[in-house]
Amino acid sequence: MSTPPSGIFIENVMPSADDGRYPAKGVAGSPCEVTADIFRDGHGVLAATVLWRKASGKKLREAPMTLVDNDRWIGQFPLEENTRYVFTVEAWTDHYASWLHDFDKKVRAGAATPAELASDLLEGVQLVEQAATRAKGAARKRLKALLDQLRSEPDATRAHALAYDEELHALVAAASERLDLVRREPMLELVADRERAEFSTWYELFPRSQATVPGRHGTLREAALRLPELRDMGFDVVYLPPIHPIGHAFRKGRNNSLTAAPEDPGSPWAIGSPDGGHTAIEPALGTIADFAHFVDTASRLGLEVALDFAIQASPDHPWVKQHPQWFRHRPDGSIKYAENPPKKYQDIYPINFDNEDWEGLWAALHDALLFWIGHGVKIFRVDNPHTKPLPFWRWLIQRIRERHPEVIFLSEAFTRPKMMKALAKVGFSQSYTYFTWRNTGEELIEYLTELTSPEMLACFRPNFFANTPDILPAILQTGGRPAFVQRLVLAATLSPSYGIYSGFELCENEPVPGTEEYLHSEKYELKHRDFDAPGNIRELIARVNAIRRAHPALQRLDGLRFYQTDNPNLLLYRKASRDGEDQLLIAVNLDPVNPHHGTGFVPLDDLGIPPDGRFEVEDLLTGAAWTWGDNNYIRLDPGSMPVHILCVRRVVT
Amino acid sequence: MSTPPSGIFIENVMPSADDGRYPAKGVAGSPCEVTADIFRDGHGVLAATVLWRKASGKKLREAPMTLVDNDRWIGQFPLEENTRYVFTVEAWTDHYASWLHDFDKKVRAGAATPAELASDLLEGVQLVEQAATRAKGAARKRLKALLDQLRSEPDATRAHALAYDEELHALVAAASERLDLVRREPMLELVADRERAEFSTWYELFPRSQATVPGRHGTLREAALRLPELRDMGFDVVYLPPIHPIGHAFRKGRNNSLTAAPEDPGSPWAIGSPDGGHTAIEPALGTIADFAHFVDTASRLGLEVALDFAIQASPDHPWVKQHPQWFRHRPDGSIKYAENPPKKYQDIYPINFDNEDWEGLWAALHDALLFWIGHGVKIFRVDNPHTKPLPFWRWLIQRIRERHPEVIFLSEAFTRPKMMKALAKVGFSQSYTYFTWRNTGEELIEYLTELTSPEMLACFRPNFFANTPDILPAILQTGGRPAFVQRLVLAATLSPSYGIYSGFELCENEPVPGTEEYLHSEKYELKHRDFDAPGNIRELIARVNAIRRAHPALQRLDGLRFYQTDNPNLLLYRKASRDGEDQLLIAVNLDPVNPHHGTGFVPLDDLGIPPDGRFEVEDLLTGAAWTWGDNNYIRLDPGSMPVHILCVRRVVT
Numbered sequence A, B: 001m002s003t004p005p006s007g008i009f010i011e012n013v014m015p016s017a018d019d020g021r022y023p024a025k026g027v028a029g030s031p032c033e034v035t036a037d038i039f040r041d042g043h044g045v046l047a048a049t050v051l052w053r054k055a056s057g058k059k060l061r062e063a064p065m066t067l068v069d070n071d072r073w074i075g076q077f078p079l080e081e082n083t084r085y086v087f088t089v090e091a092w093t094d095h096y097a098s099w100l101h102d103f104d105k106k107v108r109a110g111a112a113t114p115a116e117l118a119s120d121l122l123e124g125v126q127l128v129e130q131a132a133t134r135a136k137g138a139a140r141k142r143l144k145a146l147l148d149q150l151r152s153e154p155d156a157t158r159a160h161a162l163a164y165d166e167e168l169h170a171l172v173a174a175a176s177e178r179l180d181l182v183r184r185e186p187m188l189e190l191v192a193d194r195e196r197a198e199f200s201t202w203y204e205l206f207p208r209s210q211a212t213v214p215g216r217h218g219t220l221r222e223a224a225l226r227l228p229e230l231r232d233m234g235f236d237v238v239y240l241p242p243i244h245p246i247g248h249a250f251r252k253g254r255n256n257s258l259t260a261a262p263e264d265p266g267s268p269w270a271i272g273s274p275d276g277g278h279t280a281i282e283p284a285l286g287t288i289a290d291f292a293h294f295v296d297t298a299s300r301l302g303l304e305v306a307l308d309f310a311i312q313a314s315p316d317h318p319w320v321k322q323h324p325q326w327f328r329h330r331p332d333g334s335i336k337y338a339e340n341p342p343k344k345y346q347d348i349y350p351i352n353f354d355n356e357d358w359e360g361l362w363a364a365l366h367d368a369l370l371f372w373i374g375h376g377v378k379i380f381r382v383d384n385p386h387t388k389p390l391p392f393w394r395w396l397i398q399r400i401r402e403r404h405p406e407v408i409f410l411s412e413a414f415t416r417p418k419m420m421k422a423l424a425k426v427g428f429s430q431s432y433t434y435f436t437w438r439n440t441g442e443e444l445i446e447y448l449t450e451l452t453s454p455e456m457l458a459c460f461r462p463n464f465f466a467n468t469p470d471i472l473p474a475i476l477q478t479g480g481r482p483a484f485v486q487r488l489v490l491a492a493t494l495s496p497s498y499g500i501y502s503g504f505e506l507c508e509n510e511p512v513p514g515t516e517e518y519l520h521s522e523k524y525e526l527k528h529r530d531f532d533a534p535g536n537i538r539e540l541i542a543r544v545n546a547i548r549r550a551h552p553a554l555q556r557l558d559g560l561r562f563y564q565t566d567n568p569n570l571l572l573y574r575k576a577s578r579d580g581e582d583q584l585l586i587a588v589n590l591d592p593v594n595p596h597h598g599t600g601f602v603p604l605d606d607l608g609i610p611p612d613g614r615f616e617v618e619d620l621l622t623g624a625a626w627t628w629g630d631n632n633y634i635r636l637d638p639g640s641m642p643v644h645i646l647c648v649r650r651v652v653t
Helices: A095-109 A114-134 A137-152 A156-163 A166-175 A220-225 A227-232 A288-300 A318-322 A358-374 A390-403 A417-426 A441-451 A454-459 A474-494 A538-550 B095-109 B114-134 B137-152 B156-163 B166-175 B220-225 B227-233 B288-300 B318-322 B358-374 B390-403 B417-426 B441-451 B454-459 B474-494 B538-550
Strands: A009-014 A024-027 A031-039 A046-054 A061-064 A066-069 A072-078 A084-093 A188-193 A200-204 A237-240 A304-309 A338-340 A343-345 A379-383 A408-412 A463-465 A497-501 A560-563 A570-576 A583-589 A596-601 A614-619 A625-628 A631-636 A643-652 B009-014 B024-027 B031-039 B046-054 B061-064 B066-069 B072-078 B084-093 B188-193 B200-204 B237-240 B304-309 B338-340 B343-345 B379-383 B408-412 B463-465 B497-501 B560-563 B570-576 B583-589 B596-601 B614-619 B625-628 B631-636 B643-652
Touching: A009 A084, A009 A454, A009 B417, A024 A454, A031 A046, A031 A084, A031 B417, A046 A072, A061 A072, A072 A084, A095 A114, A095 A156, A095 A166, A114 A137, A114 A156, A114 A166, A137 A156, A137 A166, A200 A463, A220 A227, A220 A288, A227 A288, A237 A379, A288 A304, A304 A358, A358 A390, A390 A417, A408 A417, A417 A454, A417 B009, A417 B031, A441 A454, A441 A474, A441 A560, A441 A570, A463 A474, A474 A497, A474 A538, A474 A570, A474 A583, A474 A643, A570 A596, A570 A631, A583 A596, A583 A631, A625 A643, A631 A643, B009 B084, B009 B454, B024 B454, B031 B046, B031 B084, B046 B072, B061 B072, B072 B084, B095 B114, B095 B156, B095 B166, B114 B137, B114 B156, B114 B166, B137 B156, B137 B166, B200 B463, B220 B227, B220 B288, B227 B288, B227 B538, B237 B379, B288 B304, B304 B358, B358 B390, B390 B417, B408 B417, B417 B454, B441 B454, B441 B474, B441 B560, B441 B570, B463 B474, B474 B497, B474 B538, B474 B570, B474 B583, B474 B643, B570 B596, B570 B631, B583 B596, B583 B631, B625 B643, B631 B643
Parallel strands: A024 A188, A200 A237, A200 A497, A237 A304, A304 A379, A379 A408, A463 A497, B024 B188, B200 B237, B200 B497, B237 B304, B304 B379, B379 B408, B463 B497
Antiparallel strands: A009 A031, A031 A072, A046 A061, A046 A084, A066 A072, A084 A188, A338 A343, A560 A570, A570 A583, A583 A643, A596 A631, A614 A625, A614 A643, B009 B031, B031 B072, B046 B061, B046 B084, B066 B072, B084 B188, B338 B343, B560 B570, B570 B583, B583 B643, B596 B631, B614 B625, B614 B643
């Protein structure tokens, strides 16, 4: 006898990217929360589980799901290791629960005759009997005992109570056939990264600018001397622009001028000279031993080193002679430099991925990464990945992570949204974002709403850099110190990963007029900075980063809600930890010039506070405390402190 | 020599339901508009096509796609027949266009030397040469001629113009290899329905209430006499509640009372008596010949007959004896009637789909539909499909439509949103909706925004019934005639398919107090109505339906935009035809009691009208004409006409 096809539908299983075509992302040590739409015809009560295993494992394990509302179910499974997982969802009809639901409804409605109730009860008894027949050992014995009680109970009300017994229901459910069980196919993939892929605090510096003596070319040894200061400011990733030998041909001079003076160091992105290419170190910076010292020092301080991975070459790169086919050629056979008319980058040769030896090229790039991984580097900031083929990234990242699942890739793509998301889907752990250009409340709310949509949460992890050597945003140019404070707090509280580039703490903000480029850009010259200069915000940075470390609410992208204010210059939002125990309210005056005040409206229900309740908040930046309710006066003055980071302390009784 | 994997990504191809797991829906005679996200690394210029064929055919045909913006592409293919299609999207790099783009940029930037331009031009010439080598016949000859011109042109500016020649580009594109071509797999399915699946105007009546003499049981012959009136009102579907023999056991009396008087006709949904079941006709209504007459009469008037398909039985249905296993049984072997405690439906036995002879049951239901299809019925309104298994519907609808693609199924599901959508995905052509319970502007905007989202547009076609024998909405109970006018116009202009149930035109609105049930419900008793009674809105209905037939903007769900007003009682929206030629502005006073006035804001750009432009509108209901601009005074009085249906006539110069 055949059974009819199951009427249960399972849809929209998350986390998943592009309907399972790409793995979703999770973090080892945190559970993976799985949601799905599950439903069937009629009123049958469903049961559902998450099934999962490590991709390398065999045995599937299961965890129960529960109905949230509107056919949406939720469950979770633990991500115990930094590895790949597969998971899916199964559902079936719980016939005993279905019977109980109907029986209960009938008993409560009070319109059934005793004979009708007795007949209905008998159906439940039959389900228990079937389960007892299928059960084994102790479960069977216990089921039979409960069955006897149920059978011998003459009173419908008392029988009703017995039928409701949780132990009975659990035993029956465990022993019942899952006749109409459905499993969503195919299973979905998920990569569990280590925690820093999600929660990281970046500081970018040029080692050559870290000389202890002004005017001299700094070394990796000297750069290592700054690491304790970065640790004290609370950073955990120190990111270095390329440290490879810099080409001499067409080297750029100060302010991107076409001719370099003899002492000009050139752009670190013009990679390669007779001293070597992507696996060598610029001699002026030191040796591979000096690099090892830098990595070790960082590691002892709890910092990791992120290297730049820029797939391009100076005309002096050894590959130009060894592998001319990896470059683009003019009809006369000469190699093309990079161009973006009218701009010409004569010091840089782009790589031609569409060449006959593409497999050799892919292998060489892979090996360059392996070289640095062998020297302790576990984080790569990838320069302009959107100008290289997506299949290459998919292959490279997957292959590296097969043996080194701990490696993290940050995509430095500032391009169209679908390409940025595609880079995340093919494997990048983190991505640069449009944050630097989102300044108004409306812009920030719209962008963060997009970033926290289910599919973006599943695969795309933003890293909110507040500035970079290429981007000195307009608001920092014109807004001065208050703008730096405001942008720091926005970056550090809206995104679990954020970064600043050296000089941010000094509020450096002199542009090439009419551009977002720094005047006297460090890309083309050495810098010597006094980090103790007046007006620096090092202490504030340290405090913000300490708050981030202490508050799980700031260590994840989700858990964000924007709240209304009656002044568009005041942005108010809540961040909450996964368990809801940690709740922060952050208020930012978005105008770096004028003080603003207004009312911030807090939906108390969101904070688990009863209607009309009041609660204490403490400003983690200043220590000030207030009692808040559902609407609250806020005044923020750029002249003193343009932000609140308020911790919700306790309900006032 | 292997070539590297293509770097082109194609994603989010629409129309598609649940990522292609279910066929999308289209209409034979209208093109299917296909959109996709298509992108690649770098700045290469892409080309893309839609590929399609009939599911039964072999040869793929292609149609070009064009870039809209932000990596979104659009194309279309014709749906010539009422049948199934498959389609997908292909994309590749257009190397000549890529070269031209770069060359053009360089020429315009003006920073290149003549030698640089000559070298770049030579690359383009080489692409033309390659194409000329591959081209055949006349194309080859013409390419060679153009190539000679290009080669012999010494002036860069003139060569630039030659390279831009559209004929040249088209010939090169046609002859070039599509080296990195990518096709999105698997192909997507689409069902092209006949037009009435999308655009239909329904009238529901009980034939037994159409007697020419008050108090007598009406017949199908008498019901046929009303068809010219329905045609005159502009309806094209006449929907009949079940016309099958009605059971006698536990027959319900007036107002759903438990005991029927001898003359009470019973609920038509209590299907089956000794006179037959789902393939028989209630003798009081007439014979199968009378039904044939009804269908023929309708057909001659341009009306179609929709039959109710309710899968349930009265205790007297022949199946109860022939197939007792198709029903649910109590432990004592007796058959269960339908219940929703405290309500009991002793006159109805639900069907048990989970029975051992499920295949026999499915076949019998299939055959019942085939019987009526054989008698000219091409539309079925399916009662409560959400209480029967989704796999059954998928099988049934697919199987029926294999031989009868013209058959239309309307899902009468009022249940949770995901089940309603799932019924559309498994094949229902149209669905009842929550429209009857969406009254405020906010509610209507939110619901229509959901219905016009890309995935809903792809598979779910709403049918906005303004009332049904089961639903007399609160607003009609309290709002009187103006509410009937308002709801009629909302239904008829927001949804291409809508319907009313007999009595709506008389503004019948007496409920069982505290419920949405009609007092003296026609479900349990005969009615005799005077359709010429004062206050009837038959003429208005006729005018609204005539407007629908004349205006393509009202014959599709898409093309809807809500516009702002400064009075929440005034709802203003635009409907546009696919080609944008037909534009209507509809304004509704949502308050059936009070006149309201305010300003309606029209984004002129939407209507293709220049900034600060003015345009003429004509009210298609009253003939009144006004000149409108970007903000417009609107006053709507429920006492006279609470709605405008404005046709945008022409721009005022």
